[in-house]
Amino acid sequence: MNSEEEAKFALLRDTLQKNIGLSEYESKVYLALVQGGFQTMSELAKTSDVPKQRVYDTVETLREQGFVEMIDDYPRKAYAIDPSEALSEVHNRLDRAEKYLEELHETVENVENGVALFKSDATIRKYITSLVRNAERDILLLCPLGDLDAVLPLLEDRDEQHVRLIVSDIEPDAEDNERVSLEYSIPDTVDAIRGVTSTEDFAVTVDRKRGLYWTRESTARGTDEQQGYYITNPNLALVLDRFVSASVWPFARPLSGRSQSPTLPKEYLRLRDCLSDLEMLSDSRPLTTLEVEFHGYDTTTGEEVQKRGVLAGYYYTEYDLRASLTIDVHDDGDAVDSSLVTVGGLGTRIEDYSAHSLTLRYEGEQRDRLDEETESHLETCLDELPHEFGARSIVVGFDAFVDRMREIVGDWSEDRYERVGRFDEFKESLIAFEASESAPRVEWRQTKIEAGGHVAHVGRVFDRLDYDVTLIGHLGTPVHTVFGREFSNQTLVSVGESTYTDYVRFDDRKLLFTEPNLSPLDWETILDHVGVEELAEYLDGTPVLSLGTLYSTPQLPSILQGLENDLWPTLRSPPENVHFSPGAIERFDDTTVKRGYDALAAFDNVAPVTVTANRKQTRRFRDLLDGRSGDESTPTVEQVRDELDVSRYIMHSFREATLANGAEVLTARVPQVVKPRQMQNVDEHFVSGVSLALAEGLSDGAVLILGNSVASYFMRHNEVPGKDELRSFVAEYDSFFDYL
Known part of the structure; x- marks a missing residue:
């Protein structure tokens, strides 16, 4: 470390101790985490020059003050909270120090061990924002009413994603005629919104691959503190997604005064979302004017497939986990080979194919319009x-x-x-x-x-x-x-x-x-x-x-x-x-x-x-x-x-x-x-x-x-x-x- 870097670190330690109230050990540990990212307690003792027997209680004190977070892994690891959050209360006084810290800080984007546990409110909200902002195709949210003000702005520009929102903790008197009322302006980017009066934890999944489950103090079991579980394991994220989609959504009630017919073409990661839209569309047009393209696999051979065809039928009710659609994969009207195939969601064994993504469009209408020959006949x-x-x-x-x-x-x-x-x-x-x-x-x-x-x-x-x-x-x-x-x-x-x-x-x-x-x-x-x-x-x-x-x-x-x-x-x-x-x-x-x-x-x-x-x-x-x-x-x-x-x-x-x-x-x-x-x-x-x-x-x-x-x-x-x-x-x- 050259003389200029030593001067920066001296300023940071002095500022943290005099202006924030950190002890000498606490400032050393925090700066070591800011500079080095994830570290075990043994690693931290070396990089901070703090005795190993003092590292544990020092990290715990810093966590309580909102400067660091722990990963419940073996061996246990710590990392620094983003300085802009940790130092927000004295931000103006620490402008110069924050500049140096940001140059050194290694963001914690490598939480990839499956599930990370967060207890800091600021950290949890940071990852909720990151999930929503980085969603590619799909967002599913279960949001308590008290957090709605913070969530809605995140959804305002999500017009490229399929967004479904469930609002919980709604007052019982807000229910009327099988619908719920909300005095909020819901962005048009939200494709579907429903509400429940029950008290629920916060949950979000994006693209069925990542998610976050946030237990609140009022609902947490065996603890008085909130806990945020950041999920990067796709299989676990899919479990959370299925829980919200199959166990909460069907029993939630639509929002009063909001009726939004789906706009096609539209892509779906869940078969049931596609079928829900089909129910609305089939009220005004025949099924055979709709085409479905799906990516998935053959349930008999396991072979990956991509197929496209005209919709012939479907089975769907909100309260039955079984759901499927039938499509005619033939383009040639003279063809006589069997062309009707059944498509189910992920994990199905009954249907011909299991789909992990589907696209619904109107392109079949060109084949079903009144052509000149039919008009002549x-x-x-x-x-x-x-x-x-x-x-x-x-x-x-x-x-x-x-x-x-x-x-x-x-x-x-x-x-x-x-x-x-x-x-x-x-x-x-x-x-x-x-x-x-x-x-x-x-x-x-x-x-x-x-x-x-x-x-x-x-x-x-x-x-x-x-x-x-x-x-x-x-x-x-x-x-x-x-x-x-x-x-x-x-x-x-x-x-x-x-x-x-x-x-x-x-x-x-x-x-x-x-x-x-x-x-x-x-x-x-x-x-x-x-x-x-x-x-x-x-x-x-x-x-x-x-x-x-x-x-x-x-x-x-x-x-x-x-x-x-x-x-x-x-x-x-x-x-x-x-x-x-x-x-x-x-x-x-x-x-x-x-x-x-x-x-x-x-x-x-x-x-x-x-x-x-x-x-x-x-x-x-x-x-x-x-x-x-x-x-x-x-x-x-x-x-x-x-x-x-x-x-x-x-x-x-x-x-x-x-x-x-x-x-x-x-x-x-x-x-x-x-x-x-x-x-x-x-x-x-x-x-x-x-x-x-x-x-x-x-x-x-x-x-x-x-x-x-x-x-x-x-x-x-x-x-x-x-x-x-x-x-x-x-x-x-x-x-x-x-x-x-």
């Missing part, structure tokens, strides 16, 4: 819609069931029970039985009974529009009352005993327990019950014969052969179209499926056959192509149509419908429904709309529009449309894209 449909529905007769066969609608019974409370609303919850209850010695028992309750199957779904649409409908299928012997009651004004032709499907509806999916019919329907069975002459009476003059499904009628090839060879030659005016819905054909082997579509190809020689399928069914057909049709540039629907050798093939999804007719491939966007009331059985109602379009002789583009309209109306209202409703929906088709 819509104009055609409006021109071709009949002035009056119901002028013709329709025949529908053969898939028919009696559906018993049920719900799973959950927990009982006195004489009431909670319905199990989510499929995963039901699945987990079954898994729990593995650890139980008792036999599994599932309680369910029948809520209603109704006609089901292809016959009922298609027949219901035509019946509502006042067509004369003939329904042929396993309707019961005698005809089951559920069919007789709903279709009392129609012709019911039963060809055998009805079977039952126990239809369990959950909020996110359905579960069907179907009783197989041990008397499968074939051509001989139909002739035994009806006969060719009676069938001819029903079919002669009808514009369309709507058939389904191969799933429930595996002997359909024999029926098609019988219709072609025995019935068609007797008809004076045979149906102008045959419309076929395959159903769940994945249950059958390749030979059975091929036999079915060979029969369809043969039947197309006597009447134009239209096959309508969803993406999963189309994938099954495509997998049987063996590369015999088309090439990589040929659309899948065209390849499948060529292989089936039918007049039309239609594939529909929740975003668009595509038709191949041998000459061209047509596509029509699906109207996007805000807050759909029903997502189940949409397939059947699209099929019904296509059958209706074929019955009225609409052109192919208009067929897609009418199919989309019937299905979308059902999604929106949970019922089939009447004449005026259907006509109005088609007329307003383009308005469902106006939210863009």
